[in-house]
Amino acid sequence: GAGVSQSPSNKVTEKGKDVELRCDPISGHTALYWYRQSLGQGLEFLIYFQGNSAPDKSGLPSDRFSAERTGGSVSTLTIQRTQQEDSAVYLCASSLVSYSEAFFGQGTRLTVV
């Protein structure tokens, strides 16, 4: 595709349910990032994939959060047993190589009620 695509664009879920957020990066981009942004706040780093290297999971806030990237392309961020504090916009970004500019998707707005 022309850009980074995220789905769904909006997700409302009940507390305690699991959710899956999807990111389709730009074709050929080797680096993929997940960030979380609460209203009026900066981007909180969650996880980073670079090629075939082990992902950098140092930003995941708890063991309820996990992510995978299949075939070096599509990535899925899973949040288990969602809590109200998980409500935020989840942004995915990809870059051609790890030191080039990152292109962002439009994000998934997650609301936990």
Add this chain to the structure above:
Amino acid sequence: GQNIDQPTEMTATEGAIVQINCTYQTSGFNGLFWYQQHAGEAPTFLSYNVLDGLEEKGRFSSFLSRSKGYSYLLLKELQMKDSASYLCAVLILTGGGNKLTFGTGTQLKVEL
């Protein structure tokens, strides 16, 4: 760990010049990006510095001093559409590649 600091808010007048500062403390520094983010939208790339000095791109310029852990974004001839959040992001070299870490952003308001 790493620490990236920016002012939270700034206000400037249309047509004027504004400088947004960013200081950082981190190991494995491998470059600095500036991004612009309008409310409700995704961040978009503005500039990248890896060596000391000034990079100019139209009305926007970015400066880096690696020895001082300091960067600034300079916006000239401000327009109302420049009202946005400006995010400083540091590229950190890790075992698995380069990790892009963001500051909290500076909310710029351009007034008439």
